[in-house]
Structure formats: C-alpha cells, structure tokens
Amino acid sequence: MATRCCRLSLCWWPAHFKSSMFEPDDIEKGSRDGDGDGDGVGFTEFSLDELRAATEGFSPDHIVSEHGQKAPNVVYLGRFFPADRDVAIKRFNKFAWPDARQFLEEAKAVGKLRSERLANLIGCCCEGDERLLVAEFMPHQTLAKHLFHWDTHSLSWAMRIRVALYLAQALEYCSTRGRALYHDLNAYRVLFDQNGNPRLSCFGLMKNSRDGKSYSTNLAFTPPEYLRTGRVIPESVVYSFGTLLLDLLSGKHIPPSHALDLIRGKNFRTLMDSCLEGHFSNADGAELVRLASRCLQYEPRDRPIIKSLVTSLGSLEKDAEVPSYTLMGIMNGSANSKQTLKLSHLGEACARMDLAAIHEILEKVGYKDDEGLANDLSFQVWTSQIQETLNSKKHGDNAFVAKDFATAIECYTQFIDMGTMISPTVLARRSVSYLMNGMVQEALEDAMQAQVVFPDWPTAYHLQATALLSLGMDSDAHDMIKTGTRLESKRSNRN
Structure with a gap:
C-alpha cells in the first residue's frame, strides 16, 4: 500500500476534476441529515475546452431536460475522462450574466455549499461570453418525471413524504448558510441521485441574471408578492415549496388558487392522487394538506418558516430506515457491493470533504492514537533541542x-524537521492544516507519511481519501475509505 501511495504523490492525474461528491459503492452513509459544510475545496474553474470535450462539442445528444421544455439555458450531460464521472453542465445564453465578475462570485459562493440534500455545484466556466455551471449529475431524473410522467408505478406516499422532508432540509441548510433565496422552485428542480435520494438542484441558488425572470411565465404558480414587486424574498420560497407539496399530494400540477378552494371546501378526495388511496392515514393526509395551505397564504408573514416545516415533516416520516431506492423501486447504486461498511464520524466527514468536522474530530481525539508510538524520552538524553521540539x-x-x-x-514543520520524535498525529494535523489552506498535494503527502509511520491507523487512510477527492482521484479515494473503515472495524472488534 505504501508503494502505491508514493506513486500517487506524483499526481499525474488531471487536477481539474475535483468533485466533492463521494458515493462509494459499498459504504453506507453514517447519517441521514447530510449537513456537510464545505470550504470550496471541491470547486474548480474549468476551461471551455474541457467542458466542450466532456459534452462532445455540446452535442444535442447530451442535452438533458431541466424544465421539461426548450429553455434559453441548456443543461448537458458531461463526462470527464479518465475520472469517468458524469456531471451536469448548464450553459447560459450569451446575454446571461454580462458581468463576468458577478457570475464568478455567485458561482463560488454557491460552490461553497456542500450537502447530501443538494445536487452540489462543483465548478464553473467563464470565458469570453460563455457562462457555464458544473454540478453533480443525478441519474434518476426529476420529481416531475416521477410525479407527472411515470411509466410503471407512481411515487409511494412514504417516498413523497421523504421528498418533502429532504427538500425542506435542503432549503434550511441553504438558509443557515446565507443562501435563503431560491429561484423558480418547482418539480423539475428536484432530482434523484444514484441511490434514489431526492436532492435540490444548486442552479436555482444563483441570483437572478439577465437571462430571465426568477419565476416561470405561468402566473398561476407565482408568489403574489413577486407579481407585485418583481423581487424574491425568503417567504416566496416557502410559497413555492407549498406548490410542490400540492404536486406531491395530487400527482398533478394544480394551480394554488384551485387547490385552496378544494381545501376550503374540504374536498380532499378531488385534491388527492387516486394512486395513494388507502396508503396513508387520514391524520397524515390532513397534516400535509394543512402544511401546504399554510405555505400558500397570500401574505408572506402568514407563512411558516422552513425550520418549522422540517420539524412537521419529520414527524410524518414513518419509514426513515427504509432506503430511498427501495421506496422508489429502483436498483441500488451500491447493489454490486459484497459488504456494507458503516462509516465512522471521521470517515463520513472525510468522504464528504467536511474540513470543519475533520478538524473538530482530530482536535477532540488529541494524541490518543500516538500512545505507544512516541519515542520513550526516558531513554534519551534531555537536551535543549528536545525542549525546543516539544x-x-x-x-x-x-x-x-x-x-x-x-x-x-x-510550527508542526519545525517539529517534524527537527527529527527528534515521530508523531503520526502531528502529520495528520498538518495534513488538515494544508487542506484548510488549499495545499492539497502537501496534505496528501503528510497523510501518506502518517500511514508509513503507523500502517494500521485508519485516520491516515481517511485523510488520504479527502486529499484524493480534492484531486479528482475518486477511485483511489474510495479504496482509502474502504481500508480505513475496515481498520476501524477491526479495532472495534478487538475492543
């Protein structure tokens, strides 16, 4: 393993692909709330040539539908080689984002967000008049497809509740990180990843540009205050969330005014999707109707806040432990795995490149893993050099x-260069410090050296995975996470 890692340190792999998304085939996420926070480590400014190659010259064959109709801004399926990773590439029309600096600032701000509830933004391109965004690709299409245009079976009640909950969690996550505004929230903006988990497209988080309005031209679904002022406010997002709840309830795109008339007349049977009959309790159905009607209040101040929606929807989820791919009736993205490994908190943080969480974990653990490895000073002559090292x-x-x-x-470099004592924890801490400063190659080398010093130390493998993900070397990162997780499992069994 050490020999292989030394080869990787040459970094012959193209460093331009830095997807932060990590979907290992045989690893189960350690949590379901997905509140990963990023520092923009996985965000890249791509060249136009790279994106042109990824889409075979922006071939029409690579166009994927974002809004179900021909739009001025087109989304392409792109593939990077040799990383073999699919991405979604949104290409704006030439009149969009005339201010290049504004576009880059917006893209980088959105690119700092990292959550398992989002189809995260991993890069952009700004050359000449070209403005493009690059995001994680979600292979199982949109909510609109599964609600309005399904072929074999409709979404189950349990999956519809999960969509509502995960979407609310995504909006809450964005709001707590200063991105409370979401433009044109609709069923085409909700996507499903390889494991069937619903995610919110990051594209709607970009502030409005000259390419179009914040909402579609269908005035029946537009928040009243936007019609009056042309401005989006956080309460407008709640209103749009209410229209999505109507979509989930009815399986159709019902205008809010008509739906509210049905609700006021207690004509719930007409409102509800007939495919759901007998699959939910009256109490749960009434609660979802109540939440939708509250979101659709005419006055913004009368609508609930996103946090309260998360709480209310969480109480409706009865099948939290059932995987989304089971509820969706699709093949699991990790179906070919022979073994499922549960990530530790550190492994999960490293897999999603959550540097803040990694720092917090290593700080709390301290030097516990160095016990028995550090030099025994009782056999050394105490010198001023040793004191300086300490x-x-x-x-x-x-x-x-x-x-x-x-x-x-x-300071850690001074300690290491003196060579008096060896500490894998110091190497790990300097590795994290390098990552925080964007020095990814140096971080990888320290994590590799920590592995040499302590071959069975899971932390060394997990930190290598984080650095490798930042370099776009996803397959190698996957191997490191697997190895680190198995070493943790062995430790656990011994204890």
Whole structure:
C-alpha cells in the first residue's frame, strides 16, 4: 500500500476534476441529515475546452431536460475522462450574466455549499461570453418525471413524504448558510441521485441574471408578492415549496388558487392522487394538506418558516430506515457491493470533504492514537533541542485549536524537521492544516507519511481519501475509505 501511495504523490492525474461528491459503492452513509459544510475545496474553474470535450462539442445528444421544455439555458450531460464521472453542465445564453465578475462570485459562493440534500455545484466556466455551471449529475431524473410522467408505478406516499422532508432540509441548510433565496422552485428542480435520494438542484441558488425572470411565465404558480414587486424574498420560497407539496399530494400540477378552494371546501378526495388511496392515514393526509395551505397564504408573514416545516415533516416520516431506492423501486447504486461498511464520524466527514468536522474530530481525539508510538524520552538524553521540539509541537497545537492553520503548519514543520520524535498525529494535523489552506498535494503527502509511520491507523487512510477527492482521484479515494473503515472495524472488534 505504501508503494502505491508514493506513486500517487506524483499526481499525474488531471487536477481539474475535483468533485466533492463521494458515493462509494459499498459504504453506507453514517447519517441521514447530510449537513456537510464545505470550504470550496471541491470547486474548480474549468476551461471551455474541457467542458466542450466532456459534452462532445455540446452535442444535442447530451442535452438533458431541466424544465421539461426548450429553455434559453441548456443543461448537458458531461463526462470527464479518465475520472469517468458524469456531471451536469448548464450553459447560459450569451446575454446571461454580462458581468463576468458577478457570475464568478455567485458561482463560488454557491460552490461553497456542500450537502447530501443538494445536487452540489462543483465548478464553473467563464470565458469570453460563455457562462457555464458544473454540478453533480443525478441519474434518476426529476420529481416531475416521477410525479407527472411515470411509466410503471407512481411515487409511494412514504417516498413523497421523504421528498418533502429532504427538500425542506435542503432549503434550511441553504438558509443557515446565507443562501435563503431560491429561484423558480418547482418539480423539475428536484432530482434523484444514484441511490434514489431526492436532492435540490444548486442552479436555482444563483441570483437572478439577465437571462430571465426568477419565476416561470405561468402566473398561476407565482408568489403574489413577486407579481407585485418583481423581487424574491425568503417567504416566496416557502410559497413555492407549498406548490410542490400540492404536486406531491395530487400527482398533478394544480394551480394554488384551485387547490385552496378544494381545501376550503374540504374536498380532499378531488385534491388527492387516486394512486395513494388507502396508503396513508387520514391524520397524515390532513397534516400535509394543512402544511401546504399554510405555505400558500397570500401574505408572506402568514407563512411558516422552513425550520418549522422540517420539524412537521419529520414527524410524518414513518419509514426513515427504509432506503430511498427501495421506496422508489429502483436498483441500488451500491447493489454490486459484497459488504456494507458503516462509516465512522471521521470517515463520513472525510468522504464528504467536511474540513470543519475533520478538524473538530482530530482536535477532540488529541494524541490518543500516538500512545505507544512516541519515542520513550526516558531513554534519551534531555537536551535543549528536545525542549525546543516539544515547544514547537505545543505552539502548533495551540494554533491548530485556534484555527490559525498557517501558524500550525509552520510550527508542526519545525517539529517534524527537527527529527527528534515521530508523531503520526502531528502529520495528520498538518495534513488538515494544508487542506484548510488549499495545499492539497502537501496534505496528501503528510497523510501518506502518517500511514508509513503507523500502517494500521485508519485516520491516515481517511485523510488520504479527502486529499484524493480534492484531486479528482475518486477511485483511489474510495479504496482509502474502504481500508480505513475496515481498520476501524477491526479495532472495534478487538475492543
């Protein structure tokens, strides 16, 4: 393993592909809320030639439907080689985003978001008049397809509740990170990943540009305040969420005014999708109707906040442990795996490149894993050099805890260069500090060295995975996560 990792350090792999999305074939996510937070490590500015190659010259054969109709801004399926990873590439018309700096600022801001509830933005391109966004590709199409144009069976009640809940969680996540506005929220913006989990498209998080209005031309579904002022406010997003709840209830795209008339007349049977009959309790159905009507209130101040919607919808999810692919009736993305491994908190944080969580975990663990590995100072002659070495480590630890990563790198480097003592934890902490400063290759080398010092240390493998993901080397990252997780499992069994 060590020999293989040394080969990887040459980094011959094209560094332009840096998808933050990690979907290992035989690993089960350790949590379901997906509140990963990113530092933009996985965001890349692509060249137009790279995106042209990924779409075979923007071939019409690569066009995928985003809104179910011909739109001025086209979404393509792209594939990067040799990474063999599919992406969604949105190409704006030439009149969109005339200000290149505004486009880049918006793209980078949205690119900092990282959540399992989003189809995350992983890059952009801004050359000449060209403006393109690159996001994770979701292979199981849109909510509109599964609600309005299904072929064999409609969405189950349990899956519709999950869609509503995950969508609310996505909006809450964005809101807590300063992106409360979402433009033209509709059933075409909700996508399904390889495991059938619903995700919200990141494209609607970009602030409105000159290419079109924030909402479609169908005024029946437009928030009243937008019709009055032309401005989107957080309450407008709640209104649009209410229209999506109507879609989920009815299986049709019913105008809110008509739906509210049915609700006021207690004509629920006409409102509800006949495919759902007998598959939910009256209490659960009434609660979802109540939530939809509250979201669709005319006055913005009368609508609920997203956080309360998450709470209410969470109480309706009765099959939380059933995988989405089972509820969807599709093949699991990891169906070919021989074994399912449960990620630890560190493994999960590394898999989703959540640097803040990685830092917090390593800080709490401290030097516990160094026990029995550090040099026994009782057999050494105490010298001023040893004292200086320990002081460098202490100053590095203080800086690491204070999130002063530049100082941490400097102090830990002094400790390592003195060569008096060896500490895999220092290497791990400097690796994380390098990642925080965008020095991915250096981070990988430290994690590899930590593995050499301590071959059975899961942390060394997990940190390598994070660095490899940042370099676009997803397959190698997958191997590292598997190895680290299995080592953790062995430790657990021994204890």
